[in-house]
Structure formats: C-alpha cells, structure tokens
Amino acid sequence: MSLWRPRIAENARMKYLGIVEALEADVRSGRIRVGDRLPPQRMIADALGVDLTTVTRAFNEARRRGLVDARAGRGTFVRGADVRDWQPGRLAGAPLVDLSMNVPPQPSAVDLQKEITAGIGHVLAGPRSLAHLQYQTSTGGVRDRLAAAAWLAPRLGAVSPDRLLVVSGAQSALYAICETLLRAGNVIATGMVTYPGLKSVIGQKGLVTAPVAMDTGGIVPEAFEEVCRARAPVVLYVVPSIDSPTTATLSEERRQRIADIARKHKIAIIEDDPYAPLRKLTLPAFARLASDITWHVATLSKCATPSLRIAHVVAPSEMDAQRLARAIRTTTLMASPLLAALATRWIREGTLTEIVAAIRTENAERQHMAAAIIGEENFAADPDGHHLWLHMPSHWRAAAFADHAERSGVAVVPGSTFSVTPDPVEAVRVSLGSAPDRDVLKDGLSLLAGLMAQPSLTTKAIV
Incomplete structure (x- = not known):
C-alpha cells in the first residue's frame, strides 16, 4: 500500500480544490492506487503548510466527487469504480453556486468587458502608449499617484503623491507593509475574526496574533487598549468599513478613540479599506485621523473588478513610502503599468x-x-x-x-x-x-x- 505525497495542484482556484485536483491527477496517473490509504488530515496540513480546515474541506470535496471513502476507525481510502470511470466534467466538482469568493457583482448598468476593452484601447492609442509597456518604478508613475490622491481625497483629505504608492493588489501591499514594520515574533493586533490573507502573512512571517474583542460596531476600543497593555503589539490591523466577514463599519467616534489609543501606545495602524468607496456615507479614514501612524491600503478589486489588480497605498511619510517601495521591489517589483494607466483613466474620466x-x-x-x-x-x-x-x-x-x-x-x-x-x-x-x-x-x-x-x-x- 503506497502513501500519498500530498501537494496542491498549480492554478487551482482555491487551496482545498488544489489538494483534490492533485489527488485526482495522482490516482489517474497511477502514483496511488484504488484501496490506498491517505495520510491523516493533520499530517497533510503540516506537509502543505495550510490549516486543518482547508484539508478537511478537501477531503469532503473528494468524498463528494466519489474519489475516497472514510471508514470509521480506519482512515480514508481511495475508491475504485468512480475513479476508473473518471471523465473531465462529470467529476469536475465545481459548486453549482459559488458564494465563497467576496467579489463585486457584475452590475447590469455597466458593461465591464466593454469598458475594459475600450479603456485599454484608449491607453494604448495615446501619446504615451509605449511607457505603459515598459518597467516603471516600484512606487508607480507620478500621473498614477496624482490620480490616486484625487480618488482617495474624499476619505483621506489632501495626500501628497510622495506618500503614495501604486501596487499590484492589496495582498502584496499587506505583505510588503508587514515586511517593512514587523519581524518574526512581533505581535500584531487584529479583530477576533479577520481577513484570511492577513492570517497567511502572519503564518509566513512567524508573527504572533493578539485578538481584539469585537461587537456589532467592530473592534471595541476598550478591548484594544487592554491588548495594548497586556501584549504590547507593534501593529493594529483593521478593516474599518464593511468588515469582512462581520460587515461592521467603525463609527467616526470609535475610529478616533482607536487612533488615540494606538498613538498613546506607539502602535502603527494598517488600515485595509477595500469597501469604503461602496458606502454612500463617507467616513474619515484612519489615514486622515492619524496620518502619522497609519498605513492605508485601498484596492480597486473589491469596489470595481478583480481584473483591475491595482491598490493605492498611503504611507505615514515620504520616507516610509520609500521604505515600502524597497519591500515591493523585492516581491512584486511594480504594479502593471497598463492596469495602472487604465485605473488612472477611469478615475480622471469618472468611469470608476x-x-x-x-x-x-x-x-x-x-x-x-x-x-x-x-x-x-x-x-x-x-x-x-x-x-x-x-x-x-x-x-x-x-x-x-x-x-x-x-x-x-x-x-x-x-x-x-x-x-x-x-x-x-x-x-x-x-x-x-x-x-x-x-x-x-x-x-x-x-x-x-x-x-x-x-x-x-x-x-x-x-x-
């Protein structure tokens, strides 16, 4: 009986599906056989560096596809007939309705495919078209940063473009900020439930999480102060508007109290604010209330379209922006100049x-x-x-x-x-x-x- 060597298939839509797809491929190729026992779920989680919940979802999906059988007290085994009869499509396993990915809907009033096609066409037809096909600085072009400052102004007020960076999405921005501010063993405070992408960064960098109690209004200021006194975090991570998953939006009063506590205890704030543009009521961002300690991240993927992998980052100072640019240079290098130019065009024309x-x-x-x-x-x-x-x-x-x-x-x-x-x-x-x-x-x-x-x-x- 062979022991499966777990892996995650490349280009999988989600990690748990990647585990299932790798298992399917290894069965079809003969690497493992019908009747073989799979390793325990915790062993697979440790080998792949994922949480146990991800592996559990993968096993559940594998059972749904008919790939494996779970036998009480004995473990999980590769099934026979369903695997031999495997056909692409019949066991593709894609959910009938995927309500797991938190992306904006396709609005009926706007043809996004048409807007993207026309927008890129105009960008490439312009006098500076070749510049959008070349490497650019890790901070982003001046024109793009000026447009970003205009887009952010209703929530942040006037922002110098020297404090702004245009980067390739919020996830890369969060990693680069954590790389700039934190070292292994440092404590990062966050709500009791938080963005899974941040959890990945925490695990990757060996950080320590200090959970802060939340209520229907979001992070509780008094609980945050208790964490500051007891755990001495270096950073607070917060999603102030339409928090995912709780949907809570911090009131202006609560934002100010949290900012005051953070400043009192010399704690930096990472403000991940992807949903704020969707709200009819505009509230001042932490980057406006406490600009000297706040790193503001505003992606366009959650309020426009995931295909526009552009995020605007505002650092506390010009020097901090340059520090962050160095971290970005060693990871994603730069945002796509073509997508950045499209975002700028949409901002300037009002399309966004x-x-x-x-x-x-x-x-x-x-x-x-x-x-x-x-x-x-x-x-x-x-x-x-x-x-x-x-x-x-x-x-x-x-x-x-x-x-x-x-x-x-x-x-x-x-x-x-x-x-x-x-x-x-x-x-x-x-x-x-x-x-x-x-x-x-x-x-x-x-x-x-x-x-x-x-x-x-x-x-x-x-x-």
Missing part, C-alpha cells in the same frame, strides 16, 4: 465612480433578495456591501453547515476560516457578488435557507 455606483445599486438589489429569502434577522449586512455574515441557528455548526451546503451545490465560508481564536464564531460568510446573475443567486440563497431549516442533517454532522 460610475462603476462603483452601479455596483452599489446591484448590491442593494441582491441584499433585498437575501432579506426576502433568508430573513434579514438571520444575518448581519451593510446595505451597500456585497456579503452577509449569516448566523447559524442553534442546531447547526458553521463548519458542518458549509460542508453540507457545498455537497448540495453552494459554496460558503465558515467562521473558522477567519477566526484567530480557538473558538470560531458560528456563522458563515455568504458573498452575493460572485453569482453571475440574480437568478443563480436566488437558487443559492434558497438552498441555504432550506438547509438552515433542516435539523436532521445537522444532528448527524455534529455527532
């Missing part, structure tokens, strides 16, 4: 504002649909945002619910994915934007509503 407004309108329609199908008393949401924080009824555990939902054809994300404490919140994040249209979304939400009302399934799952 129109796209955001259209997405906000589409979000409102989808939120209304969710309230009608699931019941707004069952979830937290921001009316301008495109995700829900769906609270589990007492008979469900979030991980079991997510597993059953995916087996039934809908993918959602359980609270454990976001948790930085041993006891995850019993809730799942439901992303309304990833469904291609409202009809598909309606099917997915209806399935979730029906599943919530079925205690018989959950009783078996919890046991």
Whole structure:
C-alpha cells in the first residue's frame, strides 16, 4: 500500500480544490492506487503548510466527487469504480453556486468587458502608449499617484503623491507593509475574526496574533487598549468599513478613540479599506485621523473588478513610502503599468465612480433578495456591501453547515476560516457578488435557507 505525497495542484482556484485536483491527477496517473490509504488530515496540513480546515474541506470535496471513502476507525481510502470511470466534467466538482469568493457583482448598468476593452484601447492609442509597456518604478508613475490622491481625497483629505504608492493588489501591499514594520515574533493586533490573507502573512512571517474583542460596531476600543497593555503589539490591523466577514463599519467616534489609543501606545495602524468607496456615507479614514501612524491600503478589486489588480497605498511619510517601495521591489517589483494607466483613466474620466455606483445599486438589489429569502434577522449586512455574515441557528455548526451546503451545490465560508481564536464564531460568510446573475443567486440563497431549516442533517454532522 503506497502513501500519498500530498501537494496542491498549480492554478487551482482555491487551496482545498488544489489538494483534490492533485489527488485526482495522482490516482489517474497511477502514483496511488484504488484501496490506498491517505495520510491523516493533520499530517497533510503540516506537509502543505495550510490549516486543518482547508484539508478537511478537501477531503469532503473528494468524498463528494466519489474519489475516497472514510471508514470509521480506519482512515480514508481511495475508491475504485468512480475513479476508473473518471471523465473531465462529470467529476469536475465545481459548486453549482459559488458564494465563497467576496467579489463585486457584475452590475447590469455597466458593461465591464466593454469598458475594459475600450479603456485599454484608449491607453494604448495615446501619446504615451509605449511607457505603459515598459518597467516603471516600484512606487508607480507620478500621473498614477496624482490620480490616486484625487480618488482617495474624499476619505483621506489632501495626500501628497510622495506618500503614495501604486501596487499590484492589496495582498502584496499587506505583505510588503508587514515586511517593512514587523519581524518574526512581533505581535500584531487584529479583530477576533479577520481577513484570511492577513492570517497567511502572519503564518509566513512567524508573527504572533493578539485578538481584539469585537461587537456589532467592530473592534471595541476598550478591548484594544487592554491588548495594548497586556501584549504590547507593534501593529493594529483593521478593516474599518464593511468588515469582512462581520460587515461592521467603525463609527467616526470609535475610529478616533482607536487612533488615540494606538498613538498613546506607539502602535502603527494598517488600515485595509477595500469597501469604503461602496458606502454612500463617507467616513474619515484612519489615514486622515492619524496620518502619522497609519498605513492605508485601498484596492480597486473589491469596489470595481478583480481584473483591475491595482491598490493605492498611503504611507505615514515620504520616507516610509520609500521604505515600502524597497519591500515591493523585492516581491512584486511594480504594479502593471497598463492596469495602472487604465485605473488612472477611469478615475480622471469618472468611469470608476460610475462603476462603483452601479455596483452599489446591484448590491442593494441582491441584499433585498437575501432579506426576502433568508430573513434579514438571520444575518448581519451593510446595505451597500456585497456579503452577509449569516448566523447559524442553534442546531447547526458553521463548519458542518458549509460542508453540507457545498455537497448540495453552494459554496460558503465558515467562521473558522477567519477566526484567530480557538473558538470560531458560528456563522458563515455568504458573498452575493460572485453569482453571475440574480437568478443563480436566488437558487443559492434558497438552498441555504432550506438547509438552515433542516435539523436532521445537522444532528448527524455534529455527532
């Protein structure tokens, strides 16, 4: 009996699917055979450097595809007939409705494909077209930084372009900021649930997490001060507007109190603010209230389209911006000059504002649909945002619910994915934007509503 050497298939949409796809490929190639026993889930998680939840999702998906059998007290084994009969497509395993990826919806009022095609065409037809096909500085071009300053002004006020960087997405920006500010063993404070991308950075860099209590209004200032006194964090990470997953938005008063506490304890703030442009009510960013200690990250992927992998970063000072540029130079080098030029064109012409407004309108329609199908008393949401924080009824555990939902054809994300404490919140994040249209979304939400009302399934799952 051979022992499978776990791996993650390249170009997989999600890590857990990458594990399943690698397993399928190794079975078909004969690297492992029907009847072979798979390594324990924890061993696979350690070997791949992923959390146990990811491997558990992979095993559940493998069972759903008919690839493996779990035998009580003995382990998990490769199945026979389904693997031999494998055909591309029949066991592709893609969820019927993927509500796991938190992306903005495709608004009916704007043809994004047309806008992108026309915008890039205009950029390449312009007098500076060749410059957009060459290497540029790690800070981004001056024209792009000036446009970024104009885009951010309603929330940040006047920002010198010397403090601004144009980078290739928020994830690379977060890694570069952490690389600039933190060393292994340093403590980073964050809400009790937080962005999984930050959790990846924390694990990669060997940082220590200090969870801060949250309520329906977001991070609790008094709890943050307690963490400052007890744990002496170097940095606070916060998503101030339409937090993912909780959907909470910090009030201006709470932002000011948190900023004052951070300054008092000499703590830097990493402000990850991807959803703020979607909100009708504009609140001042931490980068406006405490510009001297705040590193502001504003991606366009969450308020416009993931295809526009551009994020604007505001550092506390020009010197800090140069420090950050050095970190970016050693990782992603620079943002795509062509995408940066497209973002600049959209900002200057008002196209980006129109796209955001259209997405906000589409979000409102989808939120209304969710309230009608699931019941707004069952979830937290921001009316301008495109995700829900769906609270589990007492008979469900979030991980079991997510597993059953995916087996039934809908993918959602359980609270454990976001948790930085041993006891995850019993809730799942439901992303309304990833469904291609409202009809598909309606099917997915209806399935979730029906599943919530079925205690018989959950009783078996919890046991």
